[in-house]
Each structure stands twice: as C-alpha cells, then as structure tokens.
C-alpha cells in the first residue's frame with residue numbers, strides 16, 4: 001500500500017563502525033571522491049583566509065566562510081589577499097586554478113592538512129561549492145578554542161547541471177525574507193536552481209506594471225479552504241481570512257541578486273494556459289467566457305483558462321513576459337503548461353475558429369500552437385522555455401525543455417525527441433506528500449513519501465541510450481503549498497528531504513549509500529538545529 005518501504009524493511013543492517021577520524025566527516029551531499037587524512041587543522045585566533053588578490057567573488061566567499069567559522073569556532077578569521085607563490089602555515093586558501101582544470105564550472109578540490117587548507121576550483125562557483133563542504137567539516141555547535149577541521153582530501157563535482165528546488169508561493173504567500181532563507185538552504189545543499197512558482201489560480205505574485213490588476217486583484221483571496229483536499233464550495237468550509245501578497249519588481253531583483261551571489265539560478269514560472277484564474281479575476285476578457293471570476297479559495301484544476309482564440313491573450317502574455325524576462329538572468333523561463341482542461345476551448349467559437357484556420361486537429365494541438373507561439377516570442381528575446389510534461393501533448397515546441405512530473409514517461413519521451421529534461425516525478429520528489437503515516441503528520445496531499453524513497457530516486461532512466469541520457473539535465477523536488485501556510489511548515493516538509501535530494505543530484509550514483517547517508521544525517525540534524533530550522537523527526541520512521 002501507500003505506507004511500506006521494502007527498501008527500509010529489507011535493507012542491510014548498518015553496524016556501528018568504531019570511531020575514527022573518518023566518522024567526523026559528514027558531508028551532504030557526499031563528495032565524488034573523499035579520502036580521510038590523519039590529524040586536523042586547528043582554527044585559532046590567528047587563522048587567516050587568503051584569497052586571490054583583487055578577486056571580488058573569492059573575497060565574498062571568503063567573508064561568508066569567515067562568518068561561518070565565527071559561528072562554529074567563536075573566532076572570526078580575517079580575509080586577506082594571498083601573496084602569489086607563497087603559502088603561509090596555518091592559512092586557509094581559496095584560489096582559482098590556472099590553467100583551468102577539468103573540474104568544470106562547479107567542481108572543486110579541497111585539501112585539509114594539519115598545516116593548511118587549500119580550496120581550489122576553476123571558477124568561483126566551484127570555490128563556493130567547496131566552501132559549503134568546509135562549513136560541514138566545522139563542529140556543529142560552537143566548539144570555541146578547540147575547533148578544528150578533520151584532515152581530508154576531496155575532489156568533487158556535481159552529477160547534474162540542474163539541481164533544483166521549487167517553491168509554490170501562490171497557494172500560500174511567503175515573504176522576501178523567507179524566500180532568501182530558502183535560497184540559503186539550497187546553497188548549503190549545493191543545489192543551484194530555484195524554481196519560483198509565481199502564478200496560479202489562488203494568487204498572482206509578481207508585480208507587472210502594465211497590468212496592475214494582476215496584483216491589485218489577483219494577489220488576494222477572500223479565504224482559504226479548511227480541511228481535506230476537495231473542490232466542495234460550501235461557504236462553511238472556508239476560513240474567510242483574506243490571504244495574499246506579491247513581490248514588487250524591486251523585491252524580485254533583490255531576491256535574484258541574493259541568489260546570484262550564491263550561484264543559484266532563479267527560474268520564474270508564469271503559468272499558461274491553465275492555472276490562470278487569479279489573472280482572469282483581474283482581466284476576465286482574457287478568458288473564453290468573459291467571466292466574472294474570483295481568485296480561487298480552494299485547490300484543484302479549474303476549467304477557466306486563458307483563451308487561445310483571443311489575440312489579446314497573446315499580447316497580454318508577451319507583455320507580461322517582456323517585464324518578467326529582464327528581471328531574471330536565467331536563460332530558461334518556465335511557462336507552466338500543466339493541467340489545462342480543454343472544456344472552455346471546446347465550446348469557445350474563437351478557439352474553434354483558430355483550430356480551423358491553423359489546420360489543427362484538436363484542442364491539444366491548440367495548446368501546442370499556444371505554447372509554440374509563446375516559445376517563438378521567448379526565443380526572440382534570447383531565452384528558452386521549459387514546461388510541465390503536458391506540453392508534449394499535441395506536439396512539443398521545437399526548443400522547449402520538459403519538466404517531467406507525472407512519473408518519468410514524459411521525460412523519457414522528450415529525451416527520445418532530443419529535448420532537455422528535468423525529472424521531478426511525483427512518486428519520488430513531491431515533498432508536499434507526507435513523510436510518515438497520515439495520522440501522525442500534518443494534513444497533506446498525495447500520500448506517503450518517505451525519505452528512503454526520495455533517496456532512491458534515479459533521474460536518468462536506465463533504458464535510454466547513452467545519447468538520450470545526455471538530455472536528462474537534472475532533477476528537482478517540488479513543494480506545492482496548498483496545505484502549507486507557515487514558514488515552519490515549509491521547513492518541516494523540506495527537511496530532511498532536501499538532503500536526500502542533494503545527494504540524488506550531486507553525488508555520483510556509485511557513491512550513494514543509504515546507511516552512510518543515515519549516519520551522516522545525524523550530524524546534519526545538528527546543523528538544522530544550529531540554524532534554527534524545523535525538520536521532520538518522523539522522516540526515518542520505518543513503516544511496513
């Protein structure tokens with residue numbers, strides 16, 4: 001049934017190993033290559049962080065490391081320019097490799113010896129990733145004067161280029177400060193893509209100057225549904241508490257800059273043609289019926305979507321994207337595409353006329369026409385699109401990437417058609433699902449998704465050819481927030497599953513090891529505690 005994990009029930013018993021220096025090394029995600037050394041590097045009041053002179057990025061990374069050391073060790077190392085060709089004993093060196101190494105954009109080498117620490121990479125991104133590993137070598141609680149780093153040699157690089165976490169800020173709104181905190185969480189897990197779900201039926205969350213009603217009207221709803229997942233509309237089922245909020249373009253820029261400083265790409269999602277009721281509440285003329293509409297107070301899939309027969313729809317969406325795209329340096333823009341019922345299009349004269357004039361077979365091809373038109377526009381601005389796997393129906397737009405959420409099948413089909421794919425199957429990485437039996441967990445959607453199942457996720461399907469496998473660019477976990485209205489609840493849902501995801505998308509498959517992960521998680525929990533982050537203690541519960 002839903003609860004029961006054969007992996008947990010029949011997996012090898014993990015025997016306690018004797019305590020060695022190796023055991024104090026608990027890095028998540030597990031690095032590609034790691035060899036424990038002997039002894040340790042002592043952090044003292046005199047410890048300095050040396051960075052390549054005049055490299056602003058390395059200097060910034062050095063400052064971050066210095067603050068992290070302060071938290072763990074009580075002393076705050078000074079960040080100073082390195083003298084070329086000279087390495088002082090007792091120094092922590094952050095440096096770029098010359099000539100550029102084979103480690104790629106995000107790879108790094110870290111050598112911790114009793115005499116010095118050297119973190120080297122081809123790019124500052126790599127140094128940033130390595131810095132996250134150094135953070136995890138530090139004691140989890142303030143160890144004061146005795147703080148040290150265990151000796152270790154690491155050569156590391158990520159398995160996938162897209163290592164994503166999604167956050168739905170539409171079903172419930174979350175503040176700029178919390179979004180930044182979420183980005184910090186991604187960074188410490190060496191994740192590099194933040195998928196920001198900005199528009200949906202229950203709220204439009206991004207300021208668009210040309211269409212002020214999107215946020216004046218679309219960002220607010222009169223109440224939320226209390227109780228189980230249902231489309232029931234009885235007034236008594238709503239809390240009648242006005243809920244909402246949105247981000248100004250200035251705030252969006254601030255978040256994007258914050259993420260950029262942490263080498264995280266923010267991918268905005270603007271949903272079309274479905275999940276559009278909040279937009280239609282402000283601009284009902286973009287629907288097939290003309291409305292009127294209210295921002296939805298409940299969850300689910302709604303029949304009223306953008307009208308594909310109406311030229312105004314395309315003008316509107318192009319205008320919206322024209323304001324959105326300059327805010328996000330990301331080369332890729334998410335255009336949604338999921339769960340768009342064809343009910344209205346079937347009876348809409350303009351949509352039917354469009355099907356005729358464009359020689360389309362049916363409404364699925366009409367959605368494909370819709371997406372292809374939007375793709376052309378996005379491509380003309382030098383960017384590309386990604387959409388949920390429904391965009392395969394009726395024919396994939398020529399340059400579109402696919403986010404496969406209804407299992408892996410959509411992703412497999414897209415890879416075979418030579419389109420890039422991000423795997424986010426509900427079965428393994430929908431972290432809005434419960435971490436234990438429903439009776440002991442907060443109300444949620446979707447069933448049981450234990451940590452072991454997230455950990456067992458394999459983004460690249462085995463039955464693809466080597467050539468097809470190249471199109472699987474990564475994996476992502478999604479957090480939909482129908483039932484998640486507080487920051488603490490978001491943290492509860494993402495932790496510890498974010499750690500499992502990190503290991504899925506960063507660590508080579510050969511180095512993944514569930515018993516080792518479980519043991520390293522004991523230290524990771526202490527880090528969560530030190531950060532004040534909420535997490536599900538139920539996550540390791542074994543159910544059979």
Ligand code: TNX
Nearest residue numbers: 338339388405432445446480
């Ligand atoms: C399906 S995943 C949706 C979301 C819901 C989610 C709940 C996807 C592309 N669409 O609108 O929030 O299920 O798990």
